[in-house]
Amino acid sequence: MEQRHLGRTGLRVSRIGLGTLTWGRDTDEHDAADLLKTFWEAGGTLVDTADVYGDGEAEYLLGRLIEGLVPRRDLVISTKAGSVPDPDRRFDGSRGHLLSALDASLARLGTDYVDVWHVHAYDPYTPLEETLQALDLAVGSGRARYAGVSNFCGWQLAKAATWQLAAPGTRTRLASTQLEYSLLQRGVEREVLPAALDLGIGLLPSSPLGRGVLTGKYRDATPPDSRAASDHMAPFVEPYLDDTASRIVDAVQTAADGLAVTPLQVALAWVRDRPGVAAPVIGARNAQQLTAALSVEALSLPDEICRALDDVSAPVHRYPDHDWSTL
Secondary structure, X not given: OOEEEOOOOOOEEEOXXXXXXXXXXXXXXXXXHHHHHHHHHOOOOEEEOOOOHHHHHHHHHHHHHEOOOEXXXXXXXXXXXXXXXXXXXXXXXXXXXXXHHHHHHHHHHOOOOEEEEEEOOOOOOOOHHHHHHHHHHHHHOOOEEEEEEEOOOHHHHHHHHHHHHOOEOOEOOEEEEEEEOEOOEOHHHOOHHHHHHHHOOEEEEEOOOOOOHHHOOOOOOOOOOOHHHXXXXXXXXXXXXXXXXXXXXXXXXXHHHHHOOOHHHHXXXXXXXXXXXXXXXXXXXXXXXXXXXXXXXXXXXXXXXXXXXXXXXXXXXXXXXXXHHHO
16 A cells, blocks of 8 residues: 655655444454454554544554554554543543543553554643643653644634744654544544645645545445444434435446446545645444455546536635635
């Protein structure tokens, strides 16, 4: 699998990442082992997790598979901290919480460092410089090799990255940002992606298949074994089952038919090759699904197909995102 630099850093990652959102909950150890081995054998390196996935079970499960199944040195492990199970405060970006969470992640993973450590979301109740200092301390102590943020909007990302760049050699440059990005969710193109491109931050798109909708599996009905049929995942999928999404899914199917490939391959190739993207993160449920996703490696979409998909899925971006004189 082709490797790409993560932002403006020397770290290289596979241009498709493996997500572990369902590990320890919907994905058991047997299926997780099959996923990790399939991914590694295909040349994949980037494995993304978080301290809250499966209430910590995803990290624990990944840790059990490292070394016994796949050498630690062959993986680029990314994890996140900051989400908390508190109905009154969803995110805690305080220095104390973040560093404690990192230590707990390392213990579950059974490793003394993570390759990339992300702040899971912006915490409006903690000064941003305090949150970012946790990243500096993590990298400075060797517990993390690179740092990034997740779910930061455009101004939050720009502010954080600029703060880190203000004292080179003292503060840790942001390597990456992780947000949802697909043909069904192009909101990052409004401000986040331009900021990331300007600041040299690599984008790691989550849900690159539109929460599974872009595969076409929901065109006629809801498969009984799908996420939309699951009580706890149905609300996650439901926003992308409207008429607008249906038109985009139909366009993806048309493109797939014309290229003699699958809708999954078309949707994944589109987001993988967008400017600024380092590696879309795939949350496959089993090795068969993952193999289907990894088959996109040989596919590059023709320019005319990309333009057609861009047109049918284009979000409305007007003032002040475009030059006011053209409005």
